[in-house]
Amino acid sequence: MPDAAEDWPDEIYGLLKEHDIRQVALVPDAGHSRLIKRCLADNDMRVVTLTTEEEGIGMLFGAWLGGEKGVLLMQSSGVGNCINMLSVPIAHRTPLPMIVTMRGDYGEFNPFQVPMGNATQQVLEAMGTLVKRADAPEDVAPTVNATLRMAFNTYRPTATLIGQRVIGAKTFGK
Amino acid sequence: MRTGPTGKLLRRDVVAELLRDRGGLLAIGGLGAPAWDITAAGDVPENLPLWGGMGAAAMMGLGLALAQPSRPVAVITGDGEMLMGIGSLATIAVQRPRNLAIIVLDNEHYGETGMQETATRHGVDLAAMARGAGIGDCRLVRTAEEVTFLREAIHAGTGPIFAQVKIDEAPVPLVLPPREASILQARMREAVLGPAAHLQ
Numbered sequence: 001m002p003d004a005a006e007d008w009p010d011e012i013y014g015l016l017k018e019h020d021i022r023q024v025a026l027v028p029d030a031g032h033s034r035l036i037k038r039c040l041a042d043n044d045m046r047v048v049t050l051t052t053e054e055e056g057i058g059m060l061f062g063a064w065l066g067g068e069k070g071v072l073l074m075q076s077s078g079v080g081n082c083i084n085m086l087s088v089p090i091a092h093r094t095p096l097p098m099i100v101t102m103r104g105d106y107g108e109f110n111p112f113q114v115p116m117g118n119a120t121q122q123v124l125e126a127m128g129t130l131v132k133r134a135d136a137p138e139d140v141a142p143t144v145n146a147t148l149r150m151a152f153n154t155y156r157p158t159a160t161l162i163g164q165r166v167i168g169a170k171t172f173g174k
Numbered sequence: 175m176r177t178g179p180t181g182k183l184l185r186r187d188v189v190a191e192l193l194r195d196r197g198g199l200l201a202i203g204g205l206g207a208p209a210w211d212i213t214a215a216g217d218v219p220e221n222l223p224l225w226g227g228m229g230a231a232a233m234m235g236l237g238l239a240l241a242q243p244s245r246p247v248a249v250i251t252g253d254g255e256m257l258m259g260i261g262s263l264a265t266i267a268v269q270r271p272r273n274l275a276i277i278v279l280d281n282e283h284y285g286e287t288g289m290q291e292t293a294t295r296h297g298v299d300l301a302a303m304a305r306g307a308g309i310g311d312c313r314l315v316r317t318a319e320e321v322t323f324l325r326e327a328i329h330a331g332t333g334p335i336f337a338q339v340k341i342d343e344a345p346v347p348l349v350l351p352p353r354e355a356s357i358l359q360a361r362m363r364e365a366v367l368g369p370a371a372h373l374q
Contacts, residue, residue: 094359
């Protein structure tokens with residue numbers, strides 16, 4: 001029996017395959033490490049590590065121009081780097097699914113993560129993104145599926161925020 | 175190919191030569207004058223002129239080049255736009271797309287906002303930055319002959335290529351593409367994918 005508490009990254013990987021995702025743009029986050037490993041091991045997926053998250057918005061727009069689907073993986077702090085670039089999929093009416101692992105959200109240790117973590121959903125919504133949250137492991141797969149479907153079926157930026165309750169807060173030994 | 179008062183190449187002549195007899199080449203024009211330049215060369219579906227997204231033109235070229243590996247993809251952008259997304263040179267160098275060329279029309283100014291100087295005016299060497307990122311074919315282009323060689327290289331599939339083309343800074347008349355960006359993406363997708371593009 002698959003165990004959602006542990007296996008949600010594998011379930012996301014399965015959804016990426018189901019939706020024929022070919023380009024995976026990311027700035028790494030510990031919460032995404034298992035999913036990233038699965039994508040790197042897949043020869044039908046091009047994993048592109050970005051220097052900043054907004055690069056991924058440009059890249060996935062280019063992918064869509066060429067007929068390929070992509071997804072952007074990042075941490076909540078990276079959402080802040082994307083704000084103006086969200087105008088690209090909005091003005092062009094193109095899909096942009098984002099899967100965001102939350103920091104500064106639930107039991108955070110690092111003060112610098114809190115401002116952006118606290119603002120992530122509002123900032124995305126202020127920029128016209130459809131946002132859904134998953135705060136329990138069993139909610140991750142259906143929420144990500146909805147995020148992928150709404151992006152590719154209705155041509156817009158969409159995001160799943162995976163709560164820190166799912167991922168576990170980094171404690172630096174404290 | 176004409177030169178301007180500074181003795182440097184005229185931007186419209188450079189772009190007309192790069193897009194001459196273009197075959198299946200897809201072009202992305204960076205925000206500002208390069209978008210007008212590719213439009214002046216012919217407002218065709220294989221052009222994606224940008225009205226925004228400053229700093230992302232090169233990365234759009236990467237996504238497109240990876241999705242369409244058999245077509246040449248040329249990103250034609252400005253020095254200010256490239257500087258805003260300069261980290262993307264590292265991202266692109268690591269991916270090594272053979273069909274991607276990034277061409278910076280370098281007039282050393284922010285042209286759309288009142289001709290303020292960019293960093294390239296003060297000696298910042300974009301071609302050296304691209305070389306440092308690991309892009310194998312990096313060129314500084316100053317002559318008509320070098321533009322013609324660049325055009326041939328774009329079609330040869332030996333990229334990634336980075337070219338910094340020094341151009342005259344005198345303003346040229348606006349040649350505006352459609353401003354409704356959904357049209358711009360849909361027409362390119364249809365040109366690449368056929369009518370099925372709209373059923374994906």
